[in-house]
Amino acid sequence: MHERILNCLKSKSEHVSGEELSSLLKVSRQALWKHIQQLKDAGYDIVAVPHLGYRLVNSPDRLLPFEITHELRTKFIARKIHYFDTVSSTMDSAEELGIKGAPEGTVVISESQTKGRGRLARSWHSPKYKGIYLSLILRPKILPGATPVLTLLCAVSICEAINIACGLEAKIKWPNDILLQHKKLGGILTELNAEMDSTRFVIIGLGLNVNNDKNSLIPGATSLKEHNKHQLNRIQLLQEILRRIEANYLEFQEKGPSSIIQKWKAHNITLGKRIKLTYHEEYLEGMAVDIDKDGGLLLRNDAGLTQKVTSGDIVHCR
Amino acid sequence: MHERILNCLKSKSEHVSGEELSSLLKVSRQALWKHIQQLKDAGYDIVAVPHLGYRLVNSPDRLLPFEITHELRTKFIARKIHYFDTVSSTMDSAEELGIKGAPEGTVVISESQTKGRGRLARSWHSPKYKGIYLSLILRPKILPGATPVLTLLCAVSICEAINIACGLEAKIKWPNDILLQHKKLGGILTELNAEMDSTRFVIIGLGLNVNNDKNSLIPGATSLKEHNKHQLNRIQLLQEILRRIEANYLEFQEKGPSSIIQKWKAHNITLGKRIKLTYHEEYLEGMAVDIDKDGGLLLRNDAGLTQKVTSGDIVHCR
Numbered sequence: 001m002h003e004r005i006l007n008c009l010k011s012k013s014e015h016v017s018g019e020e021l022s023s024l025l026k027v028s029r030q031a032l033w034k035h036i037q038q039l040k041d042a043g044y045d046i047v048a049v050p051h052l053g054y055r056l057v058n059s060p061d062r063l064l065p066f067e068i069t070h071e072l073r074t075k076f077i078a079r080k081i082h083y084f085d086t087v088s089s090t091m092d093s094a095e096e097l098g099i100k101g102a103p104e105g106t107v108v109i110s111e112s113q114t115k116g117r118g119r120l121a122r123s124w125h126s127p128k129y130k131g132i133y134l135s136l137i138l139r140p141k142i143l144p145g146a147t148p149v150l151t152l153l154c155a156v157s158i159c160e161a162i163n164i165a166c167g168l169e170a171k172i173k174w175p176n177d178i179l180l181q182h183k184k185l186g187g188i189l190t191e192l193n194a195e196m197d198s199t200r201f202v203i204i205g206l207g208l209n210v211n212n213d214k215n216s217l218i219p220g221a222t223s224l225k226e227h228n229k230h231q232l233n234r235i236q237l238l239q240e241i242l243r244r245i246e247a248n249y250l251e252f253q254e255k256g257p258s259s260i261i262q263k264w265k266a267h268n269i270t271l272g273k274r275i276k277l278t279y280h281e282e283y284l285e286g287m288a289v290d291i292d293k294d295g296g297l298l299l300r301n302d303a304g305l306t307q308k309v310t311s312g313d314i315v316h317c318r
Numbered sequence: 319m320h321e322r323i324l325n326c327l328k329s330k331s332e333h334v335s336g337e338e339l340s341s342l343l344k345v346s347r348q349a350l351w352k353h354i355q356q357l358k359d360a361g362y363d364i365v366a367v368p369h370l371g372y373r374l375v376n377s378p379d380r381l382l383p384f385e386i387t388h389e390l391r392t393k394f395i396a397r398k399i400h401y402f403d404t405v406s407s408t409m410d411s412a413e414e415l416g417i418k419g420a421p422e423g424t425v426v427i428s429e430s431q432t433k434g435r436g437r438l439a440r441s442w443h444s445p446k447y448k449g450i451y452l453s454l455i456l457r458p459k460i461l462p463g464a465t466p467v468l469t470l471l472c473a474v475s476i477c478e479a480i481n482i483a484c485g486l487e488a489k490i491k492w493p494n495d496i497l498l499q500h501k502k503l504g505g506i507l508t509e510l511n512a513e514m515d516s517t518r519f520v521i522i523g524l525g526l527n528v529n530n531d532k533n534s535l536i537p538g539a540t541s542l543k544e545h546n547k548h549q550l551n552r553i554q555l556l557q558e559i560l561r562r563i564e565a566n567y568l569e570f571q572e573k574g575p576s577s578i579i580q581k582w583k584a585h586n587i588t589l590g591k592r593i594k595l596t597y598h599e600e601y602l603e604g605m606a607v608d609i610d611k612d613g614g615l616l617l618r619n620d621a622g623l624t625q626k627v628t629s630g631d632i633v634h635c636r
Contacts, residue, residue: 095417119513141598143628144464148514175515192512195437196466196613197493197629200509282461295514310461311515 001025001035002042003066009046009056010070017053035232061129061211063109067235068242076105077136077246084110086128089117089204091191094135098193098201104139107242116207118187119176124207125218131236132208136245139201140253144194146196147202148295148310149257151176152264157185157244159267164244165237166224174270174297174314178208183222185209206241207289209233215256223245257293264291270314279312288314319343319353320360321384327374328388329365335371368443379447379529381427384559385553394423395454395564402428404446407435409509409523412453416511416519422457425560434525436505437494443536449536450526450556452521454563457519458571462512465520466613466628467575468567469494469508470582473523475562476504477585482562484542492588492615493631501540503527524559528552575611582609588632593617597630599607606632 004025008016022029034248036054040046043060059067065081072078087093090108097106110133116126124269138150140193155172162170162178162185170186171179178186186208193200210232212223224232265271270288277284277299286301296308322343326334354372358364361378377385383399390396398421405411408426415424428451434442444451449589456468473490480488480496482501488504489497496504506525511518527541528550535541542550570578583589588606595602595617604619614626 099413119515134534144512145509145628191518192462192510192514194462194510194512196508196510197437197470224459310463 001027002039002308003070005032005035005039006056006059006066007070009054010053015049015052015055018048018267019053021054052106061231061234063111063132063234063238065109068109068238072239074105074242074246075250076103077249078107078242079103079196080106082106082108084108086110086112086114088115090133090135091117091189091203094137094183094203094205095193098137098203103135103295104137104201105246106137108135109133109238117189117205118207119124122124124187124189125221126207127212127216129181130212130216130223131210132206132234132241134238135203135205137201137203138249140199140249142199144192144199146173146257146294147190147192147194147199149252149260149293150202150204151188152257152291152295153248153252153260154188154190154206154245156260156263156267157248158188158206158208158241160263161237162224165240166228166232168224168227170267172264172267173316174268174291175295175311179269180222180224180227184220185222185224191298204245207221208241210237239291261291261293261295270316274317276315276317277309277312278311282312284309284312285317319345320357321388323347323350323353323357324362324374324377325388327372330373333367333370333373336366339372339517348395358422368460373498379549381429381450381552381556383427386427386556390557390560391555392423392560392564393568394421395567396423396425396560397421398424400424400426402426404428404432406433407431408451408453409435409507409521412455412523413509413511416455416521420455422455422519423564423598424455425451427451427556431569435507435523437507442505442507443539444525445530445534448530448541449528450524450552450559452556453521453523455519456567458517458567460517461515462510462517463518464575464612465508465510465512466493467570467578467611468520468522469506470522470575470613471566471570472506472508472563472610474567474578474581474585476506476524476526476559477579478562478566479555479558480542483558484546484550486542486545486570488585489587490582490585491634492586493611493613493629497587498540498542502538503540503542522563528555579609579611579613588615588634592635594633594635595627596629597627600630602627602630603635 022032045058065083087110094108109265112128113126116124118124159170176188190207191203209223211225214226275288286299289300290298296310300306325350340350363376383401405428412426430446431444434444436442477488491564494506507523509521529543530541593606604617607618614628618624
């Protein structure tokens with residue numbers, strides 16, 4: 001009912017009379033008034049003017065499921081959204097849902113995370129109402145070894161969405177960092193639940209700094225707000241991310257990984273650079289020459305030998 | 319306490335007096351009597367002879383954890399055992415434990431499964447007290463793409479254990495069937511929980527037909543009892559399987575996959591045969607010429623082209 005009231009109010013730029021709303025939604029004036037109070041409690045700025053009716057002045061800065069699905073127009077991504085004010089990690093919630101059989105496209109969103117995590121068991125700082133923290137369940141019919149391309153796909157989708165929604169040029173640092181002017185804006189974490197020869201589900205996790213103020217960012221990090229100089233509408237950005245993920249995923253399913261790889265290359269800032277790579281106790285240095293169809297980085301060392309690396313942290317040399 | 323009583327009784331071939339037991343275990347005669355009753359209720363055949371004491375005549379045919387760990391002598395495999403009379407699937411229980419952080423080597427054993435499963439969502443017939451149904455949690459420090467060799471490792475270990483415990487020559491059909499005289503004796507299912515570039519845990523599931531009677535076996539299946547003509551001691555066989563898995567796993571960690579691959583080749587009956595392979599809608603036919611270091615099967619077709627296959631069902635042509 002809340003969703004329907006909001007849709008009615010959103011569809012009009014002027015006041016809607018209580019009588020009209022009651023009749024449209026087939027509820028009593030008394031029941032309508034109660035729902036309006038509940039929406040106001042949830043942060044919706046709804047004014048009631050005598051003889052004119054109700055008007056929606058402002059929506060709260062929350063990633064509420066019915067706000068996200070409103071005019072989202074995706075086929076299967078985010079048709080089912082699990083929304084939390086706080087969770088330990090959206091990845092854990094999504095994993096539980098995945099094991100229980102949640103359909104492809106199911107999304108877990110939380111306004112904050114107490115144990116948000118990044119790659120290799122690192123933490124992800126997830127302050128409340130500031131960022132986008134989500135996990136998405138996909139069930140691709142591909143071998144477990146072919147799933148790393150989904151990380152690239154998600155990185156590409158985020159860059160595209162940021163460009164559409166904010167007009168900013170985010171870049172990708174191999175394998176999964178989203179950068180803005182060489183500072184970390186977001187990260188992607190992909191987890192896999194599989195048999196040896198079939199993927200059961202993949203969870204793609206995204207942490208993105210949106211409205212974080214400069215003084216609350218950790219060193220080396222940035223937010224979209226820091227560049228845009230004003231508060232962003234997280235809903236619009238999130239919708240665009242979900243749309244781009246769906247579009248790229250459908251393209252990947254139809255045509256394979258090559259077009260994703262091409263787009264990734266267009267957004268990346270690692271290829272062509274000299275890099276240092278560390279992974280556990282290993283250390284490599286060389287030129288990042290290409291990525292292969294599985295998302296592995298091809299590194300040419302000073303002896304001219306090219307080696308494929310699939311994991312680790314890299315530093316771009318100046 | 320039950321374990322300590324049994325260990326005392328097992329260490330003597332003759333009667334142990336109640337007085338001696340009470341004093342060794344530091345419990346009253348009354349408490350001892352109660353424990354003995356409980357053990358008898360659990361199926362232990364313990365006789366009490368006046369003036370002589372207690373004697374263990376027979377142990378029940380159950381895969382009880384303290385029976386398994388008795389003289390097992392492994393370093394980390396099965397140091398922690400979760401035992402059930404019935405579960406839906408030991409894989410599900412192990413997955414839950416793995417997510418909660420259960421240590422490497424943790425084993426889930428059940429006397430029966432209501433939804434025992436095999437590869438590609440097939441079922442595994444798991445009649446009570448007849449077979450060995452277990453899932454083992456491993457946490458190898460390898461990339462997700464390198465984990466299929468663990469399936470081979472487990473298949474090799476089972477063949478070795480069957481040879482040691484029963485003197486029978488089980489064979490491996492690619493990728494994970496354990497055969498005895500061309501009939502299916504067991505299967506291995508390996509599931510993966512991972513990030514794109516690091517393995518969190520692997521669950522190796524084993525279903526093995528041990529004491530199944532001929533008339534209760536599904537067509538094409540066999541049991542060890544059918545060949546040995548007498549009831550087998552499941553505990554001894556299971557202990558040997560766990561010991562072989564640990565030995566091979568330690569060897570794999572130290573030396574990499576090559577010795578596992580060599581042993582697999584010695585036990586397999588697929589290589590050198592003409593095979594037909596189906597996977598989803600794909601169909602291939604050719605000569606199985608080799609497996610690679612990741613456990614993939616190399617298939618040479620009639621045009622002389624060699625192709626690597628990592629999944630599917632194969633039929634050995636006559």
